[in-house]
Amino acid sequence: MSGTTAVAPRGKLREALDYLLWFYTPFKRMSASDIYELVSTNAYSGQGLYLNLGYWKTARTIDEACVAMAMLVAETAGIGPDTDVVDVGFGFGDQDMLWVERLNARHITGLNITPSQVKLARERVATRGLSDRITLLEASATRMPLPDASCDRVVGVECAFHFDTREDFFREAFRVLRPGGRLVLADVIRAHPDPRPFRRRVQDFNWRFFEQKYAVPSANADTRESYAAKLTATGFAGARVDSIRHEVYPGLHHHMATDPAMLKRFHPLARLPYKLTLRFDADAVYSAYDYVLAVAEKPR
Numbered sequence: 001m002s003g004t005t006a007v008a009p010r011g012k013l014r015e016a017l018d019y020l021l022w023f024y025t026p027f028k029r030m031s032a033s034d035i036y037e038l039v040s041t042n043a044y045s046g047q048g049l050y051l052n053l054g055y056w057k058t059a060r061t062i063d064e065a066c067v068a069m070a071m072l073v074a075e076t077a078g079i080g081p082d083t084d085v086v087d088v089g090f091g092f093g094d095q096d097m098l099w100v101e102r103l104n105a106r107h108i109t110g111l112n113i114t115p116s117q118v119k120l121a122r123e124r125v126a127t128r129g130l131s132d133r134i135t136l137l138e139a140s141a142t143r144m145p146l147p148d149a150s151c152d153r154v155v156g157v158e159c160a161f162h163f164d165t166r167e168d169f170f171r172e173a174f175r176v177l178r179p180g181g182r183l184v185l186a187d188v189i190r191a192h193p194d195p196r197p198f199r200r201r202v203q204d205f206n207w208r209f210f211e212q213k214y215a216v217p218s219a220n221a222d223t224r225e226s227y228a229a230k231l232t233a234t235g236f237a238g239a240r241v242d243s244i245r246h247e248v249y250p251g252l253h254h255h256m257a258t259d260p261a262m263l264k265r266f267h268p269l270a271r272l273p274y275k276l277t278l279r280f281d282a283d284a285v286y287s288a289y290d291y292v293l294a295v296a297e298k299p300r
């Protein structure tokens with residue numbers, strides 16, 4: 001399914017105006033849920049409705065790359081028949097259906113703040129006959145409506161940079177995990193500062209742009225070190241924050257340049273800025289960002 005229907009279409013004029021104000025003027029700052037309501041089902045994946053940048057180690061298409069990112073998180077977490085999982089920021093639920101169907105996860109509770117995504121994801125889960133294994137709630141990862149020590153894994157695919165704040169989410173994840181449980185996140189953080197002054201300024205500018213346009217609280221401008229330190233300060237043990245940026249940004253950039261169908265799935269007003277980035281190489285476009293796989297455990 002490529003993403004154009006299912007969520008009630010907004011008035012075309014209103015949608016265009018929102019894109020114009022959001023992307024092309026400094027006036028409109030949108031909340032994460034407003035952004036995802038606007039983007040609606042214009043996901044760039046072709047088969048499903050994934051919204052992550054993809055893990056491109058062996059993937060050749062955006063669909064394979066999005067699934068590979070979801071599987072990387074799930075396999076790192078050790079999701080399987082004995083695990084109750086909390087999946088934060090589940091998008092349209094693609095990864096939850098994947099983890100039940102491919103890994104036989106015992107039960108998944110998803111939390112997401114974007115109402116239209118929750119509604120459509122619930123419908124998709126019901127259509128696949130998975131409603132008894134996947135429960136999807138409209139709720140924030142920073143205030144989970146879940147009991148203490150009620151799950152074995154907390155996972156999040158490319159969403160924790162939005163959370164207000166990531167640290168508050170860590171505390172909630174720690175609370176709902178059972179002793180011995182594991183937290184695994186694919187996440188976007190700041191790259192290490194470039195020692196060259198001009199490049200450093202470009203990184204700073206791009207990160208601020210990212211914060212403003214993509215609803216990223218400035219408290220979440222972590223480096224790998226501060227990320228691991230926050231996990232440890234929350235009480236997690238064995239925190240590891242590994243960069244996978246080389247398996248994400250260059251593959252995505254190359255694919256956007258070589259598969260015109262992918263950009264065509266964007267709203268025309270969202271397409272232009274991404275097209276402009278293709279004039280530069282991936283190192284320049286993504287110099288401000290690291291992309292990490294973070295793992296930590298709640299001590300027994």
Ligand SMILES: C[S@@+](CC[C@H](N)C(=O)[O-])C[C@H]1O[C@@H](n2cnc3c(N)ncnc32)[C@H](O)[C@@H]1O
Nearest residue numbers: 050051052089091112113114140141157159162
């Ligand atoms: C980039 S999308 C990733 C979606 C999905 N994980 C995927 O890989 O396709 C980010 C998701 O995080 C959700 N989100 C943002 N802030 C949130 C919060 N505070 N609590 C729960 N979900 C949130 C958005 O609604 C969106 O579904």
